[in-house]
Amino acid sequence: MNVIAHSRLKGGVLSADDRELLRAQGSMENVFRECYKELAMDYPKFHKMDAPSKLAVLVTEPLLQRARQEGADLENRMGLIGMSHCGSTVTDEEHWAVRTETGLASPAVFVYTLPNIGLGEITIRHRIFGSSLCLLDHEPGTELIQRSIRVLHERDGMEWIVCLWSDIFADRYDARAVLLGPGPGAPADANTLRTLIST
Amino acid sequence: MDPQALKQQLKEQIITQLNLEEVKVEDIADDKPLFGEGLGLDSIDALELIVLLERHYGIKVTDPKQGQTIFRSVNTMAEFIQSQK
Numbered sequence: 001m002n003v004i005a006h007s008r009l010k011g012g013v014l015s016a017d018d019r020e021l022l023r024a025q026g027s028m029e030n031v032f033r034e035c036y037k038e039l040a041m042d043y044p045k046f047h048k049m050d051a052p053s054k055l056a057v058l059v060t061e062p063l064l065q066r067a068r069q070e071g072a073d074l075e076n077r078m079g080l081i082g083m084s085h086c087g088s089t090v091t092d093e094e095h096w097a098v099r100t101e102t103g104l105a106s107p108a109v110f111v112y113t114l115p116n117i118g119l120g121e122i123t124i125r126h127r128i129f130g131s132s133l134c135l136l137d138h139e140p141g142t143e144l145i146q147r148s149i150r151v152l153h154e155r156d157g158m159e160w161i162v163c164l165w166s167d168i169f170a171d172r173y174d175a176r177a178v179l180l181g182p183g184p185g186a187p188a189d190a191n192t193l194r195t196l197i198s199t
Numbered sequence: 200m201d202p203q204a205l206k207q208q209l210k211e212q213i214i215t216q217l218n219l220e221e222v223k224v225e226d227i228a229d230d231k232p233l234f235g236e237g238l239g240l241d242s243i244d245a246l247e248l249i250v251l252l253e254r255h256y257g258i259k260v261t262d263p264k265q266g267q268t269i270f271r272s273v274n275t276m277a278e279f280i281q282s283q284k
Contacts, residue, residue: 044239047220104254107246108217 001153001161002185005066006178006196009035009059016062028171032058048108049121050091051173056082056118056166057125059175063162064126067179072160079158080119080132081148083140086169087115118166131156140165140176140198142190149180149188165197205277213273216251217244229274237272245270252276258283 024034116134152158166175
């Protein structure tokens with residue numbers, strides 16, 4: 001498989017293929033809102049998502065738009081690999097804070113207290129029914145990524161794969177994603193993946 | 200509370216609690232369906248509305264079937280709240 005495109009969202013900057021799409025100021029919430037507008041998503045459900053899901057959806061949006069342009073069969077042949085260190089920790093904390101403060105859990109917060117929920121939101125938005133893997137690790141290790149790619153590509157027949165590392169802790173966030181597919185591009189070898197996702 | 204003021208307050212609470220960022224108070228007509236073709240709320244929103252009633256009005260909805268009637272519109276929510284006083 002080859003790297004067709006890549007993207008990153010960190011420190012108020014959203015970029016795709018090393019081209020800056022947006023530079024926003026202010027809180028994480030404000031940055032995410034500006035990215036949503038920039039990407040012209042027109043998807044009201046976005047505003048109901050927790051922060052980790054918003055981050056995952058935003059950083060993969062340019063890649064999945066590109067995949068669609070390339071004629072990828074998103075419904076049946078798109079696989080997703082989502083990796084994170086903190087998972088849904090910020091939402092777990094919010095859930096606990098709401099319960100402590102009001103004595104009542106918020107269903108809308110509670111449903112996001114799962115580390116793989118961001119992948120779920122991506123699949124709902126883009127109607128992806130292929131295989132996906134959610135991995136929690138200290139860092140985006142190249143060997144694990146390559147092994148996961150093999151599982152989705154060779155075992156499950158996914159012709160396209162979006163590989164995502166997204167992490168939020170407190171107000172710090174970083175997300176990187178690559179679109180792999182059959183088209184022209186750099187081979188998805190260890191060096192390339194290390195450069196695009198692990199560093 | 201005056202029924203109109205209660206409806207206005209309910210609309211503000213619905214927008215805030217359900218994170219309806221692209222919806223304004225004036226977009227929600229008193230008789231507009233909250234689910235389906237109306238405001239497009241989903242099942243998680245329904246649960247959130249149950250919590251809203253308990254948190255802000257001290258009313259517990261214990262029978263989920265009741266929800267279908269209570270949460271039909273802002274009008275029906277307001278009528279239900281006033282009937283509980």
